[in-house]
Amino acid sequence: MHLILFLLFAGFCLAGAINLLLQSHPINSALSLVVVMTSLAVLYLLLGAEFLAAAQIIVYSGAIMVLFTFVVMLLNAGREERTLGSRAARAVGFPAVVVILGVLATLIVHAHGLGVASLSDAITSTEDLSRVLFRELLLPFEVTSILILIAILGAVALARHGDGETPTSEERTSPK
Amino acid sequence: MTILEFFLWSLLKVAVITVVMLLGIAYTVLLERKLVGRIQNRWGPNRVGPFGLLQPLVDGAKSFLKEDLIPTAVYKPLYLIAPIIALGCALISIAVVPFGAPKMGPHGMDLFEIADVNIGLLVILGITSVGVYGIALAGWSSNNKYSLLGALRSSAQLISYELALGLSLVGVVLRAGSLNLRAIVEQQATRGIVTWNIFGGFQFVAFFIYLMAAYAETNRSPFDLPEAESELTGGYHTEYSSMKFAMFFMAEYGNMINVGCVATLLFLGGWTSPLGNLIGPPQNILVQALMPIFWFVTKVFCFLFLYVWVRGTLPRFRYDQLMNFGWRYLMPLAILNIVGTSLWLAYR
Missing domain, CATH: 1.20.120.1200 (NADH-ubiquinone/plastoquinone oxidoreductase chain 6, subunit NuoJ)
Incomplete structure (x- = not known):
């Protein structure tokens, strides 16, 4: 079975x-x-x-x-376009x-x-x-979660940075 | 018990429960139409049969007999499979729901549950999370702006609220120390209503979060943005007609029943009587078998009643309010509930 x-x-x-x-x-x-x-x-x-x-x-x-x-x-x-690839690659x-x-x-x-x-x-x-x-395995577990947290914070920081360069986008998207 | 006997019993249970579930869905629709009618000061359907009780059958026949339209620009394979995914996921969850006392069948078998699974709660959450595909694919494959917007709204809403929903259940799991639904019910059923998780377990905050998240998960008012008819004509099912539309409709009501079952099991003591052991077990074996089912159905009915009541009373949220509410209020509240429950359990 x-x-x-x-x-x-x-x-x-x-x-x-x-x-x-x-x-x-x-x-x-x-x-x-x-x-x-x-x-x-x-x-x-x-x-x-x-x-x-x-x-x-x-x-x-x-x-x-x-x-x-x-x-x-x-x-x-x-x-997607189907390419046959180069002959060398094959x-x-x-x-x-x-x-x-x-x-x-x-x-x-x-x-x-x-x-x-x-x-x-x-x-x-x-x-x-x-x-x-x-x-x-507590230590590896916690270290992994902190690693993920850092990745999330990095993503947020990058997104914020993008906002800072174009200040008008904030005004455009906010529904006020 | 031989393997053939097991197979036949399982088949029988699956058949009976599926039929009961489908009937339940049909009559939940009628319940909603009647109740919303009364809330809006009109009668609701009352022409077909006594008190309009045959209305669901006629509606079903109508859906079957209508012409099955397929718009030309749809992506056909996904367009056809989407309602099947939605309805399938709505009907599968009931398989792990225990709705009666254990070991009532021959050979000490569970007569009132299809499968007793160690991780029953996770199975239900998993099936719910796969159910999103029905709506998402329906909206995308319809090749229609309204459908796509509805599907996008719905995916975002379901993912956001699934988090709050899952976290709200952690408190209950911590108290029971198990993910098995039977174990969770038996843990809170020791002294009737006093020891139910919602009262004795101090999980009313979790219940409130679960209630809100469940409304959002089932796309019900006041969170019914994916099919907001004033903005999106019909949302993800705009391009669906006849039986395929009926399948989405049934999926929605099936999910309502599932959510009601989970709320009953986790917070309201499942199939056990609210009186606890004040009244001894009845002498008649038939009454003994049917009383738990009566209590279970009554609790689920109360939950469905609340659902319709809310729909008849509250206006729809705006989209940004929906997201703010989910992420800024429900999520932190759910995490606080987990911390509080763990501290209390550790202190005891």
């Missing part, structure tokens, strides 16, 4: 990823990415990471990808991809101490997860 579901959703995931590359319309690509994210969530669930699966759907498929489609809709991006690119995939695959197969995850009924409860996250 687990194996059937795994193969099914791994298939969805790969099909979505390939479709993402092949589609010429941005919104179709964005929606393929939603399929990829959601299938990944099911794969997490099969590995027993229920909280991660739910977070994947809420954060990635729900919030981030909605922002993607939002931007596509707002810019009203049209169909001659070098495909072998290079094969080589990189091969190297990564051998590294992963031969690596030790990565830990194992298996398809089973075992489930890591949210309680266990938060215990690890907020006790043993």
Whole structure:
């Protein structure tokens, strides 16, 4: 049962990823990415990471990808031109991809101490997860959140800076 | 229990609950029309059947029989799939909602819940967040300015208020120490109405935030800007007609019911009686099984009544007021509620 579901959703995931590359319309690509994210969530669930699966759907498929489609809709991006690319890129690119995939695959197969995850009924409860996250890994967790906070502040600062250069935009947009 | 038995029972539960949900949606529409009619000092629908009770059936037949128009300039695949996404997401959430006492079926099975999931609350939030695509894609694929504006407004509104909605639920989860909806209900049901989260748990601030955010999430008045008919003709569903329009309509009312179910489970004690253990459990097994469902439906009904009442009373917000309210008032309030609840729990 687990194996059937795994193969099914791994298939969805790969099909979505390939479709993402092949589609010429941005919104179709964005929606393929939603399929990829959601299938990944099911794969997490099969590995027993229920909280991660739910977070994947809420954060990635729900919030981030909605922002993607939002931007596509707002810019009203049209169909992309399909270029065939240079001949050199094709001659070098495909072998290079094969080589990189091969190297990564051998590294992963031969690596030790990565830990194992298996398809089973075992489930890591949210309680266990938060215990690890907020006790043993508290420092990395907090450092990551501060990193994200800095990124947000940077984005706000950049946006403000843009406003300062064109003082009229403030007057134009404020609904007073 | 064999796997075949499990499969057949699940199929039966899904079929019954889906039919009940669809009927509930149909009669919520009638409830709204009747109540808003009374609020505006008129009768509302009262011609079809006794007290207009057959009106939803006739409306459904009308939607089915109308011509199915597809404008020429739409982007067809997304235009067709958008109402399905909207209605699908509205109907799926009920699968994790427990609406009756546990383990009433044969072999100690849950008869009154399709699936008892550890992370039930997160599943509902996830399905709600995916539901945005229905509206967003409908507006974009219609190739119409009004639809696009409606869809943009709606996506921005849903993302903004989803944050406040999620944060308002954290207090309840902290108190219960679990994301399982059954565990959350059982934690607050020890002494009836006194221990409900909204009263005994001091989560009324969270309830208020949830209520506001839920109105915005379901695109209901006073936050119904995505389909503000005076500005956008119909918002995201301007180009939809017949059954496809009806699917958006049903999705909206289905979401109202879902929101009512979540409010009932999280703040109003779920399927348990407000009297607690003052009255002992009834002797008759049938009454014992049906009483929880009665309480659950009554609570959801009260919530829906409030929804319609608000719609009949309050005018629509302006867009900048909507965003200010969400980000500057509801969000900080929700964070304060989390801090307060955690401090109180730690102190106890």
